[in-house]
Amino acid sequence: MSEDDVVLPPAEVVIGLDVGTTAAKASAFGIDSSWRHTVVREYPLLHPKPGWEVQDPQVVLAAVMASLSEAAEAAGGAKVVAISLSSAMHGLIGLGPGGRPLTPLLTWADSRAGDIARELRADPRAAELHRVSGTPVHSFSPLAKLMWFRRNEPELCAKVTSWIGLKDWIIQALTGTLATELSCASGTGLLDLTTRDWNPTALELAGVEYEQLPPVLPTTSALGLSRSVAARIGLPTATGVVLGAGDGPLGNLGTGALTPGVVGLSLGTSGALRMAVDGPVVDHGGGLFCYALTEQTWVVGGAVSNGGVVVRWCGDVFARDLLKARAGQEDAHVDAELLSMARSVPVGCDGLVMLPYLLAERAPLWNPDLPGAYLGVRRSHTRGHFVRAAIEGVALQMSTILDDLDAVHPVESVRATGGVFRSALWRVVLASALARPLTVTGGAEGSALGAAALALYGLGRADSPLAGLALLPAGQDSEPTIASQADVRAYRELRSRVVALSESVAEAVTIFAG
Template sequence: MSDRPRAVAGRGDAAPPAEIVIGVDVGTTATKVTAFGVGSRWRHTVVREYPLLHPQDGWEIQQPEVILAAALGAIAESVSRGGASRVIAVSLSAAMHGLIGLDTDLRPLTPLLTWADSRATDIARRLRAEGLAAELHHRSGTPVHPMSPLTKLIWFAEHEPELSGRVRAWVGLKDWIVQALTGTQATELSSASGTGLLDLNTRSWSPETLAMVGVSAEQLPIILPTTAALGLTRAVAPRVGLPTATPVVLGAGDGPSGNLGTGALRPGVAGLSIGTSGAVRTVVPEPYVDPGGRLFCYALTDDAWTIGGAISNGGATQRWAGEVFGRPDSGADSSTDEQTLALAATVPAGSDGLLALPFLMAERAPLWDPTVAGAFLGVRSRHTRGHFVRAAVEGVALQLSVIVDELDAVHPIDSVRATGGVFRSDLWRTVLAGVLDRPIVVADGAEGSARGAAALGLIGIGRAASFDSALALLPGPDTGTDRLTNPDPALADTYRRVRADFPRLLSDLGRVAELFRPAAPVPARSG
């Protein structure tokens, strides 16, 4: 992934409007900053990309300073693209579950450990074996998994005690950006609810959990509402081209923001997003922790909560399959997404019996077992490159279908609003609609989380009183461009048969996970 800037042309009305609200979506591999015309269809998106680093097996890290520079650069360009428009607020969304240790000067002592970092796998397994996982999940809404800051903090205490002792503050990705923009060390309820350290009942850090992981509340940011507004500092304001004290609204995590931005807010509607990873969420009015332990519960606001499940292996799975099963002797363009998806589209539904369990990175929902490795099942000599790519797409959709089934048990899901670059592909849309056997509406634009952030920004500065009124001030650039895909009955019937066995296959693979774990290295003999 390159760190070069990439701009997406403005859309909708030709001229920038009088007022703009800026939604900042700090993601895993890119920051997307969208300027939204208030009460206008005008918008403009700027993208800054950066790498996800893998220094050791299971380590998935990033440099906080690199992400901050990307965010500031994208905000500055977004402001300049708005011309004479007045920016009334900057509002934030960010990837959840990251962890950074800061020194006494509040500078990074550690890299950003992203949600994908699985170094705390043994910690999570131990907490489950000790019978603590269910209690921690019920208290916080966050499943026990190496993604969570809770397990990462224990890992630092046990593996890096000297470094851990020098940490003045532990913060997440959003908190790091908030600190840089406003000079205030603060988090918000949504990001806090994804740490594993929150008490859902009190909406504050849990003393019992903090004592277990060995950190104090003074080492963590204060928790503010997702609509809280702070002011841009005098030091940062000129770097982004805005006046000092411009409101910076904290916003929510990227998943909850995505539900808001795509309008997936009413009971029975699920918000589904696929990027590098993927997730399905629905909104409920108060915290809910399912007894089976498969769903997370993260805040959007104090009285709107998202429940659902996230998978670690989303669009990246299809890209991996295209690269691995591409033709190496056909030139640099032989395995582009478009070409591999076109090839996969020639393969019948069900991939002629080939089934992918797409666990390339430590998986999250629905098993929450990061040790389970992926597999292709039913491989035969008739299977071609197209079969493997299509099976990868179908495997991701099947994973998401298990989460939708879990949400069905809470409130029946009748439709899905989807967002993500993969849905530019007809294959992704038809496969997902067929597997879920529900209509899929691909929400207009790729700014779901940024639009959700902008909506919270309007509420935070008092320009809107509700989600609906905020979204009404941020209309899409082209009315009626949401794309509806109804399930094809024949595809739905084929996938229904596969879905019937899929949960059992997941459980079976979990039981034989030991077969897929690397053997310990054999020490060399001396002499």
């Protein structure tokens, strides 16, 4: 899949490569030009066992190479000054001799380490681990995943020479160098944010040696393409590969949300709210993460595992008749039809509430064991009610994260990105639940655009990451969505009930679990 703007080709191009949960997106941006070209190659998220959410590293790599090759070809005679990397965070791969993967890629959504995380949260060291690393104690973190391998796969662990993340896998494949960068490292639970190096206490808990982890380089570091990769994708070996950052921090840069008081919201399969700060922020309340963009700029925020996935799930469960009618069509999903049904349902869904914990939830509760639930079901509720309740459940989760960010710095506005915002319903519900003006940014490429901007800063082509962003093409921002005061009040009242319901469901789960 690709898209082109019909404009004159630029003299110079920078490619932002965003390797996400379900696709690799290579976006070529003209420098000082309105030209851009995006190539997307998708790959599956596999579920071999309950709670296991994995991918084949080689399949992901093939998608990366294919998207890069096509993006480089699209640049034509323009000089590609750099490839800059963005990736989903919190992944883990075990490598054996020769760099061969011995494990699949365990993604952020993999919750097999739920029991480990639960035990660790009860440990007196948990709060200190969060404070030092900036990463909450949760099953998504590589720290918990490593502890799981140590307990459940000791023979495999003995064969692993290196433990790496998704970004590190891509860096090694493109450049031949095994390394990581500060941003993705800061999301592992293994890093000391003060020293910017691996934390001995966390390594001891994880059961890994310092030498088994890649060196941590600045996000603006650049390496060269390996000879074989350069030939494969059609670029000179001198083309720089800027290591870049995690997709979350780069999403803030790509949306221009890099000043205190302006929150970046990304909503795809999962979702997050993040605010830029000038250095690591210690979250004494335990509800926020803190990850690096550069040495000087960090983002503090919270992520939800359940975002736009809730509507897709509703389609699979409540709209099989519509799916059957669409069988064989290029886009067999029925999201738009479901959203149309939900639009006619009033705020609050006539008493129906959803706790949208389909995947192991992260912020603000950091309780991966809490299951999803519909509460207040009545005979009069239609599938439109169930869909809208799911959307409202996501929005209310994100509003609690906003409260925590408000305590760091008063939040004035929200800049959002994500495919779900093509729907007016998502925009209105989020703006109402957050009680802030919500602007959907024109940078559809999101994290890829942020990666390209960071590259220009790292290469000395711009004085700051935001100055790098100003040199690149971005689409038109939407007019801010401003909620009615009546809707704001309704969601504020609803949220107070949802918090109590979440606590009640947690108690019920404990009882049924025995």
